[in-house]
Amino acid sequence: MTTTSHDILPAELEDLVKLFDVTPTDSPTPDDEREAALAAPRFGTVFTDHMARITWRKDTGWIDRRIEKYGPLLLDPATAVLHYAQEIFEGMKAYKHADGSVWTFRPAANAARFARSAHRLALPPLSVDDFVGSIAALVRTDLPWVPGGEDSSLYLRPFMFASEAFLGVRPATEVEYLCIASPVGPYFAGGVKPVSIWVSQDYHRAGPGGTGDAKCGGNYAASLLPQTEAQENGCDQVCFLDSATNSFLEELGGMNVFVVTDDGAVHTPELTGSILEGVTRSSILQLAADHGREVVERRIPLAEVVDGLASGKVREIFACGTAAVVTPIGRLAGGTFDHTVGDGEPGELTMAIRTELTDIQYGRVEDRHGWLRRLA
The missing domain is CATH 3.30.470.10 (Aminotransferase class 4, branched-chain amino acid transferase, N-terminal domain)
Structure with missing residues (x-):
């Protein structure tokens, strides 16, 4: 990349x-x-x-x-x-x-x-x-x-x-x-802590041909009721599925999502027009590729992730966005499942990417991609 x-x-x-x-x-x-x-x-x-x-x-x-x-x-x-x-x-x-x-x-x-x-x-x-x-x-x-x-x-x-x-x-x-x-x-005042995610199967953030890939307030308003549902089920954030089949991961209410498998590959939902193209998301894809990781943008079935958590094939899940940079996910739950991700602690790759990205932003390591722009 x-x-x-x-x-x-x-x-x-x-x-x-x-x-x-x-x-x-x-x-x-x-x-x-x-x-x-x-x-x-x-x-x-x-x-x-x-x-x-x-x-x-x-x-x-x-x-x-x-x-x-x-x-x-x-x-x-x-x-x-x-x-x-x-x-x-x-x-x-x-x-x-x-x-x-x-x-x-x-x-x-x-x-x-x-x-x-x-x-x-x-x-x-x-x-x-x-x-x-x-x-x-x-x-x-x-x-x-x-x-x-x-x-x-x-x-x-x-x-x-x-x-x-x-x-x-x-x-x-x-x-x-x-x-x-x-x-x-x-963002994490007491240190980086894993969050719990509720997968909404009754509500959707956006649909084909809608405004899902635009950063507009309506998309966030649509996420508020499902977010309340997540909290009522003991979770911190909500994850949405695609509206066409109700089976593929899309994104959280305000963050993109990544899945790390046992072979070290990094997977994220492909941009279908209903997912916001995050700047942090694209940066993480570049950093993962820099370190020789296989980077896969594809449609990710929820059933595959749930089965992978049960079998150990899915090792880490994390979300990303400007505010929190990289957020480890320690629990994934829904109407028929409730799984701890790994051992419930921040994953090794999750934290390595978060550290590298913030080190670039704060000038602690070389900005080899020319991402920084001096303002003053």
């Missing part, structure tokens, strides 16, 4: 940042409050002082690139997104390295996925230059907000929504793009 064209970098970063007019907040967070927030960051609950923003209109295209004060959005009750859910988002992180520099991971790949999501939701595509430029401009403006603790980072949330005020089923002619940022600590 090789680095994809999605990792081609945009124009010179300095030129992109200059496109954004910066209006500093009139009420910056006091230094002591910011330091307290950075000392114990919680995912998605505290936000930096500014946000990036670009406006799109059908007759002008993308205009008014700016960094402005973080704050509430004023929306008309008829704003299209509130009625027709025409919106998309991304998730990525900025990492502080030992020398104080700040980097992000494969931003062009996120930008490419953002454009694909926009196309599926009939939203205007945002260029890679604008996407990366907005992130860099925001990070530089709020640089003191980038935490420096071990496995801490600044979580970045670019998103786009239909902002036109109208009632009618058609693509909006006015759209807003924003990026906000939140300092976060290690």
Whole structure:
């Protein structure tokens, strides 16, 4: 496997940042409050002082690139997104390295996925230059907000929504793009721990021809009731099956899934159009191949995994995504089965991949694929 064209970098970063007019907040967070927030960051609950923003209109295209004060959005009750859910988002992180520099991971790949999501939701595509430029401009403006603790980072949330005020089923002619940022600590505060997974056989996340491969809020809303079902059955997360046959693994509510067999091969569901093409997923496939592992993207029957757990053929299962990077799965349960994965502890390959990936992101090992992009 090789680095994809999605990792081609945009124009010179300095030129992109200059496109954004910066209006500093009139009420910056006091230094002591910011330091307290950075000392114990919680995912998605505290936000930096500014946000990036670009406006799109059908007759002008993308205009008014700016960094402005973080704050509430004023929306008309008829704003299209509130009625027709025409919106998309991304998730990525900025990492502080030992020398104080700040980097992000494969931003062009996120930008490419953002454009694909926009196309599926009939939203205007945002260029890679604008996407990366907005992130860099925001990070530089709020640089003191980038935490420096071990496995801490600044979580970045670019998103786009239909902002036109109208009632009618058609693509909006006015759209807003924003990026906000939140300092976060290690996803596993007490160390990496295996999670338990409930396989939903009554609900589906997406279907053929739907929005499963777009990163839009509707997919996540569809996962919330099954997630509640998983918790009612003593599990942490839910895993979905394909809607056509109700028999093949697809993905978790917000993460891709991998299966490691006793011959050392690494298997993951192939991209069928109803599965999100994760940036972390593709990175793991590359790293596994780098280490001589057989990498298999295919349709994976649930029955095969359940039988493999019983026989020992399936040795490890893990999930991956931006927030938790790599999450070991220690238990897989459903209506007619309940199996411990391996010995219930994080698998050897699972942890090796997680360590290598985070070491690359934090600059502790060589970035041999050129995945990192310096922001500040």
